[in-house]
Structures are given as C-alpha cells and as structure tokens.
Amino acid sequence: MTTPPAKVELLTARMVLRPVGLDDLDDFHRIVTSPGVHEGTLTFPQEPDEEWSRARLERVMERVDRQECFFVHAHLRDAPAAGAIANLSLDIVGAHARGHLGYMVDQRHRGQGYATEMLTAVVKHAFDGLGLHRVCANTWTWNDASSKLLARVGFAREGRSRQHYLKDDEYIDADDWGMLASDPRPWKD
Numbered sequence: 001m002t003t004p005p006a007k008v009e010l011l012t013a014r015m016v017l018r019p020v021g022l023d024d025l026d027d028f029h030r031i032v033t034s035p036g037v038h039e040g041t042l043t044f045p046q047e048p049d050e051e052w053s054r055a056r057l058e059r060v061m062e063r064v065d066r067q068e069c070f071f072v073h074a075h076l077r078d079a080p081a082a083g084a085i086a087n088l089s090l091d092i093v094g095a096h097a098r099g100h101l102g103y104m105v106d107q108r109h110r111g112q113g114y115a116t117e118m119l120t121a122v123v124k125h126a127f128d129g130l131g132l133h134r135v136c137a138n139t140w141t142w143n144d145a146s147s148k149l150l151a152r153v154g155f156a157r158e159g160r161s162r163q164h165y166l167k168d169d170e171y172i173d174a175d176d177w178g179m180l181a182s183d184p185r186p187w188k189d
C-alpha cells in the first residue's frame with residue numbers, strides 16, 4: 001500500500017520532515033511554548049500548558065487522518081537526538097485545491113535558514129505531491145521574519161486585510177500571501 005500524500009516524509013538537505021504522532025507531544029509542546037510563537041500566531045496562547053498542547057495535537061491529527069491537513073515536525077539529519085526543531089501545518093481545502101500554511105521554529109534554531117528549507121520542501125510537495133493549485137499564508141504586518149521568508153520562497157503579497165483578526169483584545173491587520181502552482185519557483189532547478 002502506498003503512503004497517502006498527506007502522510008509522506010520529506011527529506012531536505014539538512015532535515016527530515018516527519019508526519020507527527022502523539023509520541024511527539026513533548027517536542028510539540030516545546031516548540032509551541034517557544035518565545036514569539038504566541039505573538040506571531042492567532043490561536044496559540046501566551047503560556048500553553050501540556051493539556052492544551054495535547055488537545056491541539058489530537059485535533060490536528062484527526063484532521064491529518066481526514067486528509068484535511070499535512071502536518072510535520074522538522075528533525076535535523078545530523079542531530080536526531082535534538083528532537084524536532086520546527087513544525088509546519090498545511091490546512092487543505094480540497095474543494096478548491098488550496099492549502100493554508102502555518103509554521104514555527106524553536107527559538108534556538110532561528111536565523112539559520114531552517115524555515116526557508118522547510119517551506120521550500122513543503123510548497124514543492126503541496127503542488128507536485130498533493131496536487132494543490134494554490135498555497136496561501138497570513139502574517140501580521142510587523143512580522144518581518146515571516147514576510148521575508150514567504151517572499152524568499154516565492155509567495156506574492158496579495159493584499160492587506162485591515163483589522164481582520166481580534167487578538168488579545170485588539171483588532172489587527174494581516175498581510176495575505178499566495179503562490180500558485182504555475183508561479184515561478186525561485187528554488188526550482
């Protein structure tokens with residue numbers, strides 16, 4: 001039996017991107033409690049406890065089982081004992097062949113190109129493996145690390161949704177980013 005495309009493992013130059021299971025709860029909790037995750041995302045609390053992380057991971061895994069999400073942990077190939085250093089989710093809207101990205105890197109591993117490498121591999125898989133037509137993402141307007149990352153991988157900033165989200169009792173603007181399967185891929189050979 002072949003592996004469903006939502007559960008395949010991807011290999012990059014420095015990492016293995018592995019579908020996540022409940023055994024990965026400790027890594028998941030460590031990453032989601034990393035500084036800056038609450039600030040950069042919508043639904044991750046300031047200080048998630050283990051129960052919150054477990055419930056979140058279980059919900060994501062149910063969505064993976066229904067083929068509504070591709071969700072991986074990134075492990076360093078030359079330091080497997082270090083555990084996962086990043087995670088990435090791609091929520092899939094099958095009716096429109098569209099995926100929506102979310103990602104975070106453990107603070108100790110930021111600024112070394114890991115998110116760039118992880119997104120590049122997943123976007124390629126989204127188009128060529130999952131057969132998606134469009135991949136999109138939202139960033140807060142102040143999140144330069146994430147905006148530069150998306151631009152580097154080949155996303156276009158398509159607009160700004162003003163006061164689109166209510167977060168921590170404040171309405172905040174979000175930038176809308178998108179990439180089509182037919183768009184130029186800066187990383188393609």
Ligand SMILES: CC(C)(COP(=O)(O)OP(=O)(O)OC[C@H]1O[C@@H](n2cnc3c(N)ncnc32)[C@H](O)[C@@H]1OP(=O)(O)O)[C@@H](O)C(=O)NCCC(=O)NCCS
Nearest residue numbers: 036037040103104105110111112113114115116145146148
């Ligand atoms: C946004 C986030 C995922 C970026 O992760 P990251 O791993 O630091 O990103 P990268 O390392 O790929 O890119 C960051 C910098 O490292 C540089 N870099 C260093 N070594 C590199 C390499 N070998 N290859 C590519 N880039 C490299 C990049 O050029 C980039 O610099 P620049 O953006 O100033 O040009 C991370 O800051 C994070 O987890 N933030 C908290 C959660 C969050 O905000 N998520 C996004 C929600 S929209």
